[in-house]
Amino acid sequence: MITSSTDPQPADFADVRATNLAVVLRFVREHAPCSRADIAASTGLNKATVSSLVADLIDRRLVRETGLTENRVGRPATMLVLDGSPYAAIGLEINVDYVTAVAVDLAGERLLSWRRAFPGSVAAVAAIVRRVVNRMAKEDKQILGLTVAVPGLVDGQGVVRVAPNLGWLDTDVSGDLAKALRDPGFPIQADNDANLGALAEHRFGPHGAVSDLVYLTGELGVGAGVILDGRLRRGGRGYSGEIGHIQIDPQGPQCRCGRIGCLEAVAGIGAVLEHASPSPVEVELEIEEVVRRARAGDARTLALLGGVGRDLGRGVAILANLLNPQVVILGGYYVPLAPWLLPAVEAEVRERTIAPEAGGCQVVMSSLGYDAAALGGAARVLDSVDSGRLPRIS
Amino acid sequence: MITSSTDPQPADFADVRATNLAVVLRFVREHAPCSRADIAASTGLNKATVSSLVADLIDRRLVRETGLTENRVGRPATMLVLDGSPYAAIGLEINVDYVTAVAVDLAGERLLSWRRAFPGSVAAVAAIVRRVVNRMAKEDKQILGLTVAVPGLVDGQGVVRVAPNLGWLDTDVSGDLAKALRDPGFPIQADNDANLGALAEHRFGPHGAVSDLVYLTGELGVGAGVILDGRLRRGGRGYSGEIGHIQIDPQGPQCRCGRIGCLEAVAGIGAVLEHASPSPVEVELEIEEVVRRARAGDARTLALLGGVGRDLGRGVAILANLLNPQVVILGGYYVPLAPWLLPAVEAEVRERTIAPEAGGCQVVMSSLGYDAAALGGAARVLDSVDSGRLPRIS
Numbered sequence A, B: 001m002i003t004s005s006t007d008p009q010p011a012d013f014a015d016v017r018a019t020n021l022a023v024v025l026r027f028v029r030e031h032a033p034c035s036r037a038d039i040a041a042s043t044g045l046n047k048a049t050v051s052s053l054v055a056d057l058i059d060r061r062l063v064r065e066t067g068l069t070e071n072r073v074g075r076p077a078t079m080l081v082l083d084g085s086p087y088a089a090i091g092l093e094i095n096v097d098y099v100t101a102v103a104v105d106l107a108g109e110r111l112l113s114w115r116r117a118f119p120g121s122v123a124a125v126a127a128i129v130r131r132v133v134n135r136m137a138k139e140d141k142q143i144l145g146l147t148v149a150v151p152g153l154v155d156g157q158g159v160v161r162v163a164p165n166l167g168w169l170d171t172d173v174s175g176d177l178a179k180a181l182r183d184p185g186f187p188i189q190a191d192n193d194a195n196l197g198a199l200a201e202h203r204f205g206p207h208g209a210v211s212d213l214v215y216l217t218g219e220l221g222v223g224a225g226v227i228l229d230g231r232l233r234r235g236g237r238g239y240s241g242e243i244g245h246i247q248i249d250p251q252g253p254q255c256r257c258g259r260i261g262c263l264e265a266v267a268g269i270g271a272v273l274e275h276a277s278p279s280p281v282e283v284e285l286e287i288e289e290v291v292r293r294a295r296a297g298d299a300r301t302l303a304l305l306g307g308v309g310r311d312l313g314r315g316v317a318i319l320a321n322l323l324n325p326q327v328v329i330l331g332g333y334y335v336p337l338a339p340w341l342l343p344a345v346e347a348e349v350r351e352r353t354i355a356p357e358a359g360g361c362q363v364v365m366s367s368l369g370y371d372a373a374a375l376g377g378a379a380r381v382l383d384s385v386d387s388g389r390l391p392r393i394s
Helices: A016-031 A036-043 A047-059 A122-138 A173-180 A193-204 A263-267 A282-295 A299-323 A334-352 A356-360 A369-386 B016-031 B036-043 B047-059 B122-138 B173-180 B193-204 B263-267 B282-295 B299-323 B334-352 B356-360 B369-386
Strands: A063-070 A077-082 A087-094 A099-104 A110-116 A142-150 A160-163 A168-171 A188-192 A213-216 A224-228 A327-330 A362-365 B063-070 B077-082 B087-094 B099-104 B110-116 B142-150 B160-163 B168-171 B188-192 B213-216 B224-228 B327-330 B362-365
Touching (some): A016 A047, A016 A369, A036 A047, A087 A122, A087 A193, A110 A369, A122 A142, A142 A173, A142 A369, A168 A173, A173 A188, A188 A193, A188 A369, A193 A369, A263 A299, A299 A334, A299 B299, A334 A362, B087 B369, B099 B122, B142 B369, B188 B193, B224 B299, B299 B356, B334 B362
Parallel strands (some): B142 B188, B213 B327, B327 B362
Antiparallel strands (some): A063 A077, A160 A168, B087 B099
């Protein structure tokens, strides 16, 4: 039986069948290949019910039978796997210096991955989305939804309240996109980039089994996506994870927000760049140059990265003390700089965490790279399928 | 229907009846006085099932009928309320300078509340528990369980890994207590004092409807209990909430943990006391003296409290940025000092939080006072009843 740690639920649901379809779909996603008997044994649903639910999921092309069978006493069992090939979930990240678009199918297989310099306007972003939609149409994919990742405070209604590094205030980016796309026929949502990075790591990364995880964006801004007990925790108004403006060094430089010594000011990617305000397209090139100099053993570069690593470690130690995550994942531009940042980060975290062995907190680099937030956008669309909003094949 | 935001559950439970008993009990606790028809309408359970479940709960003396009726078309409905008077849940807090014991019935009515200087040994604590148990026996109460609150890191098995201010290391306080009590016939658990303070506020305080809440202990140590989406979040190993050793001021004094400028060192209660290491019994008296001087307008005292309030505000701003709680509750010795601490705390939080209006975060004083952690111990016992472990009347 699938159990959870939440309050007990009454046992006769208004919509038993929809709930059970989602339960079976989730089971197949997590345990494929598996047989109908496996599903019955693990969910507590009876075999006739499972057969009927599986037939429905096969009709919707969410699940398919494989040629494989399982050897059992009696009849061999046909094995099931996730299908979902007719469907696509789209994620889009808008950041200061780039736009990333990804599309995945229901099984998380990558259908498309694009990265472009940020064109500066929602209308131009809509043009990118239109091209993604056209590509998916050509491949006969039904689009389940689109989530836009933004580096800023996104409220419960999906409105971007403040995105300081984009200069956005009270921007309904999902509404604006829907309008520019003239009612595209699929839902559009917006969410914080760090939240979506955490969702992506939890669904597609190697730490999916971990229940307490924090994802840190390593961009010009720094944000945290907080997963505790297996779920993203957004806080009262949806503004959790704003680690970028916690003061790390009262003697430090002024942050773009006006405060002094914020994590973002001392350990954001801007702190390792030559130019205080690099032009957007230059960031990636500048990071490559820093990596080249570090590889060559340039003393000034190594000292700079060591200092940034220490300050970043002070931020991660706050997470380790306060949230006791099993894993903190460094994303974005931190990934190419990892070999030089990680030792200093780890030393600070061990030193500054009151729990023995930093409470078991590991600091690792994202394996999803620059696509993490966009992938998280797609993950959020797939999550809504998992929680019972099943598509009908059109 | 009672819903939750977690993954869908299969609809035929192995133990439907136990689950539904807990659902009905919880409904009555939250909505009493209510009728059987109210329960059926809200939970989605059918009326015959509700009648049978209510009869069972009445047999167990968990629910009782009142004389009240509700005017309806047709037969007047008998109203139900929580009973639970034959049961007691015990909470015990062991802190550096005192031991607090409370007992409550199932409805949260206070049966007993004691506060003593900490006698220094688990054997002496056991003697206090024995007296509580005897008192409950005299009042014909069946004891559901006991939770011990400790200011330290408590792991998933309930072992106190480190309690620096008590000088404890790897102490199985619940096991030791059970042995000293010679198998008392009820379960004994241990938990972190801040976690239990948060549980108490969530169950008994005026902020029970709030889903994102942080409780801060104001003792010689400072810890945080973190409730997000309505549940205590313990982190990977159970060590969440260790805000006391986050560095607030790199130029600050050395903390007892050896680190520099920890929140505990700059804004723990020790920072407002005359004596660096007051003897345990003196703490309460010294705080009274500080309050007396502040009331008299003593400039040095007011400056001291203003500074502590500012440093505490820097800690609360970390919470507001990272977790976006609706409420941060200051407990323990912060309560009597509230009138002088709060203005500085609030100003810092507004100043240092990136979200507008501090993300909606309110800073308030605990209304549970010195009993909060012990009450939380009792709340944890009651939580296990809520989640389906129903007592049988013996």
